[in-house]
Amino acid sequence: MPPTFAAPARAIVRAVPHSYRECLREHPVALDIPLARRQHADYVTALFAAGVDVHVLPTDEAHPDCCFVEDTAVILDHDVLITIPGAPSRRGECSAVAAALAPHCRVTRMTTGNLDGGDVLRVGRRLYVGLSARTDAAGVAELTRFAAPHDLEVRAIPLTTGLHLKSVVTLADPRTLVLQAGALDPAGFVADDLAVIEVPEPVGANVLALAGDVFVAAAAPRTQALLRSHGLTVVPLDIGEFNKGDGAFTCLSLRIPRPGQWCA
Numbered sequence: 001m002p003p004t005f006a007a008p009a010r011a012i013v014r015a016v017p018h019s020y021r022e023c024l025r026e027h028p029v030a031l032d033i034p035l036a037r038r039q040h041a042d043y044v045t046a047l048f049a050a051g052v053d054v055h056v057l058p059t060d061e062a063h064p065d066c067c068f069v070e071d072t073a074v075i076l077d078h079d080v081l082i083t084i085p086g087a088p089s090r091r092g093e094c095s096a097v098a099a100a101l102a103p104h105c106r107v108t109r110m111t112t113g114n115l116d117g118g119d120v121l122r123v124g125r126r127l128y129v130g131l132s133a134r135t136d137a138a139g140v141a142e143l144t145r146f147a148a149p150h151d152l153e154v155r156a157i158p159l160t161t162g163l164h165l166k167s168v169v170t171l172a173d174p175r176t177l178v179l180q181a182g183a184l185d186p187a188g189f190v191a192d193d194l195a196v197i198e199v200p201e202p203v204g205a206n207v208l209a210l211a212g213d214v215f216v217a218a219a220a221p222r223t224q225a226l227l228r229s230h231g232l233t234v235v236p237l238d239i240g241e242f243n244k245g246d247g248a249f250t251c252l253s254l255r256i257p258r259p260g261q262w263c264a
């Protein structure tokens with residue numbers, strides 16, 4: 001049996017606005033808002049079922065991407081860094097998230113650079129950070145300062161594929177990464193003593209591991225089979241309308257760990 005994460009104590013999610021049909025996305029495919037809302041509700045239900053106390057923030061029609069809350073903050077233990085997202089149209093999402101986190105976390109705001117939470121992957125005492133179209137060197141420097149008191153090492157990874165680092169690599173358990181084949185060289189992770197499962201489906205690479213379950217995109221059956229063959233408990237969920245908006249599982253929530261723990 002692989003080691004598993006404890007479920008986070010709580011998660012912040014944000015309801016899907018009608019304006020989601022105008023969200024940022026690489027391919028201008030049509031979005032089905034009622035279906036996106038049903039998929040979001042299923043995601044929230046799955047978090048509840050894993051024992052997470054979910055707080056649903058009201059939506060914000062002025063911000064079509066507001067359901068992708070992960071990009072607005074980085075939570076380390078009970079400190080939170082409110083980011084300056086790389087996309088100017090998303091910067092106004094942050095204040096409501098900061099207010100929602102304030103009762104649970106000590107809030108610090110970034111002052112320079114750009115950073116999207118989707119570029120920050122915590123693995124134990126290390127933060128891997130994607131240098132992407134959304135996260136720059138000044139943003140990584142801000143994160144490094146924020147992480148220092150937590151005794152966390154920050155390691156930047158230049159991205160050539162995918163919107164965010166966690167678009168192409170996420171954690172299936174505390175020592176096992178799920179990586180989109182060809183998106184990054186796995187050697188660096190292997191040298192850090194991590195197992196890497198390379199998966200063939202791009203939408204399969206963003207998984208969310210909670211309390212022994214791993215949420216995997218329903219649209220990624222080969223990834224599901226691979227993860228099962230590694231002894232992982234796979235929960236398929238349909239998040240197709242969020243994949244169309246270049247998002248996936250981790251982007252849809254901000255997760256607050258239990259005291260003394262870290263979570264995916």
Ligand code: CIR
Pocket residue numbers: 023024025065068070071087090117118119163164166167245246247248250251
């Ligand atoms: C954007 O382009 O910002 C959104 N449409 C998708 C953000 C996805 N977030 C994430 O991967 N952490």
